[in-house]
Amino acid sequence: MSKKIALTGNYAIAYAVKLAKPDVIAAYPITPQSPIVEKLAEMIESGELKASMIRVESEHSALAACFGAAVAGARVFTATSSQGLLYMHEVVHWASRARIPMVMAVVSRTINTPWNIWPDHSDFVDQRDTGWIMAYAMDNQEAFDLTLQAFKISEDPSVYLPVMVGIEGFILSHTAMPVEIPDEKLVDDWLGERTQPYVIDGLEPKGLGPLTLPEDTEDIFYGIQLAMENSKRVIKSVDSEYGKLFGREYGGLISCYYCNNAKYIAIALGSWTGDLIEAVNTLREEGYPIGVIRVRFYRPFPREDLWEVLRGAKGVFVFDRAISFGAWGPLFTDLVAGLIQYTNKLPIIVNIVAGIAGVHVSAEDFHNMLLSLINRVESGLEHGYFDWVRIRR
């Protein structure tokens, strides 16, 4: 039987992991991620979850231990944030290049120094080039659903890549909402046993990752690119079968709100899109033809889906909660690079970077920014631009 309970974002992820029945969990504490693995430790010690927990001495070792366990045939999970994610970055690459299915939660928090534990997306987008499938949730229910789906996507034979699921620290991780937990038996039947491209368990001699010449190495890496392309289809079919079985379908790689007949489209990732949607609600009521695309999967980058929605748009406003210093927001970079593969006549695309280091951006802030952007386009703005908006109260 499914049930609905109030869960924080962190606990929602922990409950999803429990249903996925991992064999090995390895983790290292970091705020704001820690409650995920604390909950999982409690589940293991109380006997609710039959898994081995390796309480490692660093994040580098957390992912390394998960990597080793996964190579040896275990379903594995870890979670981290910010500095911890940066510390394990080497192994993040290692896992995907070995094509090892695994799942990691990233509870976003900005990057130090100075010490700051508030959320933005800079830790998450920093993993852009690692070869992981990268999903980001907007609320706790979606954090639950994406985590469970991540195992299915990761272990799909046409994908075989690790998957990370992001949520914003504190905004989701430490606030509760009702989350529906599906029936265990249904999940078991749907998710099935772990599958992976190879297992090294010593039963027959095998090798992984020896010195490899350039052409062979390039072929291996090209396989990751192909798998990323394959994963787009898998992500969509997993989303839709999950919808049929458990009642929630999110639209695949992106979610659209008011996109039909929208002249203007705002784009964002993560939970601050909730405030953005609220602002667009108001603007719609005020008669403005504007919609929102929420990017659910940052890798593979959903250029086809974005183009389908944006091809008729007059103005596109990309909100990035991360900054590539010396350039602009990473979503913006990818969006423009994606769209120019379809057209030489781009709509007006503006990039707003905001909410950095946890600065709060309210629905009202979004409303003001969007109104001003629409007015500028309507008054004949000739081309897009980038602005870092530092909101102060």
Place this chain on the structure above:
Amino acid sequence: MSESQVKPPLPYSARDVVLPGDASCHGCPIPIALKVLSAVFGEKMILVIPACCTSVIVGTYPGQSLKASIIHVPFASAAAVASGVAQALKMRGISDVQVVAWAGDGGTADIGMATVSGAAERNEDIFYIMYDNEAYMNTGIQRSSSTPRGAWTTTTPILGKGENKKDVAKVLIAHNVPYVATASIGYPHDLYSKLQRAKNIHGFKYIQIHAPCPTGWRFDPKYTVKIAKLAVETGFWILYEYYNGKLIISGPSRPLLDSSKRKPIEEYLKLQGRFRTITPEIINSINEYIESNWSWIKKLM
């Protein structure tokens, strides 16, 4: 020849695992150690190898020179990956496969130290074997914390290393793991019996194998075993086991408790180009280092 002098033969079915042909330098000690390891575990071992000479020695994709399983892993991660592998095997009910983290001194004493310490403290059921060639040989003979005092390396090119060798075995004894041993490629039977004893012990097992490197230590490749033996005979490298809270000195080192039985350290040093410019002061300090190691050993016996 009396009965007691006959050494048991190594089961050289080892050649079934360490295949002929690899990418090691002439006189490399590593394949010697791998053969002993293979004689004990056969094909049913998973070597977890971080960046080190062995990463190259075992050959290029798609082949490998060992008929056993190998997982190549990031430099600082061997003990952690091995922990994960061991936990996965346990969860899957596989109990007849040995998980061995196989790393050099750089990957153990330096960049991997925290990871080794973590796995040791958790008492993971793995072997951790450090083959100690006393510098970063694979990257071109740079100084490590396991390089002995006075040794030339490419990052101590004029003055030689100023500090004494870090004693990782001692660090592991301080972790109170079930088994710690030192060994040498000059004494394969000793290494063999240590592996045999340790494989029946549950938990973290650490073995440090002294492994003279002709390329990095600057000696004629035909002297690898001779120099390994000299390291022991001069008392510079002491063979022992530590388990059940006791240190047991191993056969080849036992007579050297009496310092008069030790060969002069000069015999060891003079064969190695890395000590070519060593001063009498440094030789004195090496002798003091040797003496202090022996007094420590005597305390734990």
